[in-house]
Structures are given as structure tokens and as C-alpha cells.
Amino acid sequence: MHVSGLWRYPVKSLGGEALASAVLTADGIAGDRTVHVQGARVPLTGRTRHGLLTIPAHTGDGGVPRVAGHPGDSTAATDLVRDRAGPDARLVAYGGPERFDIGNLLVATDGAVAAFGHDVRRLRPNLLLGDVPADAEATWPGRAIAIGEALIGVHSVRQRCVVTSIDPDTGEHDLDVFRRIRRRPVLTDR
DSSP states (O other), rough: OOEEEEEEETTTTTEEEEOOOOETTTTTTTTTTTTEOOSSSSEEETTOOOOGGGOOEEOOGGEEEEETETTTSSHHHHHHHHHHHHHOOEEEEOOGGGGGSSSSOOEEHHHHHHHHHHOOOOOOOOOEESSSTTGGGGTTTTTTEETTTEEEEEEEEEOOOOHHHHHHHHOOOHHHHHHHHHHHHOEEOO
């Protein structure tokens, strides 16, 4: 087993960035989901605003998220987010634990991704582990994965949400993908 991919999602529900290396903290990958899209009353996510998932985001200088190449606090970034999420949408920085839907670190395996049969970006993992059989994760809850000096406790095998049924390039929704995943979980949750 080895780490074959690393991702960070600086803005929750926007596209992620592939990383060559990452700092793992008690709160997950440093800089992960530190900004979210806020509506008039509640946070807005890719679960209901599918177009958000098609917007690329990466971490810029000083750890500040950039949206489609624009600084996260720019008019261009706000306009793009509003185009996909509605006129009241705005980007808001937040570092609390509620920024994670379930766990603060998502782990997928190459075997599970192959069994899933779709782009790994639909699963939105932070870590992709290579050379792992498709159903190996079923035995991981309650155990730990050692990666270098990091020890990652595995909480559960995660049931995936509707986001996995949304194409990250087009925003198109395919319920057959979601139904297939609900029958066969493929990710573990820290």
C-alpha cells in the first residue's frame, strides 16, 4: 500500500487541487475546506447547487483560496459563485469542525475507485491509497493506517452522498451512479 494521490478542497463544494505533498494535522489536510459558500440563511453546497462542483479552486499565496484563478475575495470569484449558486451566495472563511460533512479526512483506494468505475474526483478524497483491493476498507473501521509518521484512525466505511452522482466537469446529475454507490460503499472516513 502507498499514497498514490493527495487532494485538498480549499473551498467546500468547489473543485479540489491535486497536491505533491501535504501537511496532515489533527484537523485533516492543512487548508482543506477553510472557505464555504454562504447563502442568505444557510451554507450552500454541491449537493443542491451542482454547478459549484465544476468551479476549480486552489490555494494561492499565503494559503488564500483562488476561485477559477481569481482571488477568493474578488468580484470575479463572487460573480462566478453567484452564477452557480444564486444571487445571495458569497464566500466565507470558517475553520470550525462543522466545515466537514462527516470526517475531516477522506481516504479512498485505487481498488475501490476501479470498482466504482468513475472519475475519482466524484469521490472527493483527500488521500488515495494505491495497491489496495476493492473491498479491503470493509475491515478497516476501528483500526489505523500508518503513513510515514502519521497514524490515521479509521472511523467507518462511508456511505456516499449525492455529490458522487454529479459530473465534476459538467455538473450533470446521473442517479444511476448514486444508486450503485449506495449499494456498495467505497470510501472510509477518518
